[in-house]
Amino acid sequence: MLRDRHGRPVGDHFVHHGTDLETVWDGPVPHLTPNDRFFVRNHTAPAVVDATSWRLLVSGDGVGREATYSLAELQSFTSQTQERALECTGNGRRLFGTQQGHARPGTQWGLGAIGVARWTGVPLGTILRHAGLLDSAVQVMAVGLDEPYVEGGVNHGRVRRPLPIAKALDDVLIAWAMNGEPLPRDHGYPARLIVPGWVGIASIKWLGELRVTTTAETSPWNTKWYRMHGVGWSDANSALDRMPVMSCLDTVGDSQAGAISGQRTVLQGRAWAGEAAISRVEVSTDGGRHWHDATLVGANDPSCWVGWTLPWTPGRVGRHDVVVRATDTTGRRQPQRAPDNDDGYLFSAAVHYQVDVACQAAG
Numbered sequence: 001m002l003r004d005r006h007g008r009p010v011g012d013h014f015v016h017h018g019t020d021l022e023t024v025w026d027g028p029v030p031h032l033t034p035n036d037r038f039f040v041r042n043h044t045a046p047a048v049v050d051a052t053s054w055r056l057l058v059s060g061d062g063v064g065r066e067a068t069y070s071l072a073e074l075q076s077f078t079s080q081t082q083e084r085a086l087e088c089t090g091n092g093r094r095l096f097g098t099q100q101g102h103a104r105p106g107t108q109w110g111l112g113a114i115g116v117a118r119w120t121g122v123p124l125g126t127i128l129r130h131a132g133l134l135d136s137a138v139q140v141m142a143v144g145l146d147e148p149y150v151e152g153g154v155n156h157g158r159v160r161r162p163l164p165i166a167k168a169l170d171d172v173l174i175a176w177a178m179n180g181e182p183l184p185r186d187h188g189y190p191a192r193l194i195v196p197g198w199v200g201i202a203s204i205k206w207l208g209e210l211r212v213t214t215t216a217e218t219s220p221w222n223t224k225w226y227r228m229h230g231v232g233w234s235d236a237n238s239a240l241d242r243m244p245v246m247s248c249l250d251t252v253g254d255s256q257a258g259a260i261s262g263q264r265t266v267l268q269g270r271a272w273a274g275e276a277a278i279s280r281v282e283v284s285t286d287g288g289r290h291w292h293d294a295t296l297v298g299a300n301d302p303s304c305w306v307g308w309t310l311p312w313t314p315g316r317v318g319r320h321d322v323v324v325r326a327t328d329t330t331g332r333r334q335p336q337r338a339p340d341n342d343d344g345y346l347f348s349a350a351v352h353y354q355v356d357v358a359c360q361a362a363g
Helices: 071-075 093-098 124-130
Strands: 014-017 020-023 056-059 067-069 080-087 114-123 139-144 160-164 173-178 192-194 207-213 246-252 265-272 278-284 295-297 305-312 318-328 351-358
Touching (some): 071 173, 114 124, 246 318, 246 351, 278 305
Parallel strands (some): 056 207
Antiparallel strands (some): 080 114, 114 173, 173 192, 265 305, 295 305
């Protein structure tokens, strides 16, 4: 496989946004995203870590003792394997401009900054308890080993972000494998956090330290960035944690033949919803005037995605405004417009797709 100077696969299945890579699909999307097609979002160059000498430090006044763990020691605990989605907080940012008319700065992701993998590791709670977690602990600051992030001449230190203790003890994983293979370098080798259903920045890569504290601490990655800013946002409602419900259209029948007037075809796509599962997907082929329930296909687990299909026989030639919206098991449904914010985070609106229908060839 051809690789670039960073060791990344090069091919038509990525849109390159500088050093960020957005996954592009040209047909039905598999339930699990292959490692070499998983989107990439890094703040600095990927860390180069020697797994044999690597140690994870657990520190802070929220544990009874400071402890370090080698990769082999982590792997000696009872492990778990979870199929979970990982999604960039800015997934869909480009749509703030193209669909809502308010372009926002930053990486202009379409909807390809998400993937689903089978992650293997040890529950974060297992390691915290082994290190003597105190009842008074309130959060865990996960710190990466990538180079310090410098912006405008200001050194903001290593990428790090606090995690409430309740979430840390719930379903968070310290993962060392991705789809049955050691983590690729771009995805956090040798170990990273997987925080199901939460903003991607919470799943710190190249994990180096877990700082457990009895008081709340902050970092630029939950105050300066990855927080809602702009009109209508304040400290009371601007924190980012859970991802919204989303859906997309992937294919219209045979991707080569497209849609033909008077002929039955099948619309296919996916839907996902942060920590929840999907209860319903609706599709409109007339710009939102009428809606039809799609059929959910395959596994439908929380913090993952589910496929959907809908048969469609277009009644006319020309362009059709196809809209997809999903509802999750907590009752959240995609709105007509996503809440605006200065950084283009959490695009959640029902997405419009312009589908061209051809006439049937004579013969």
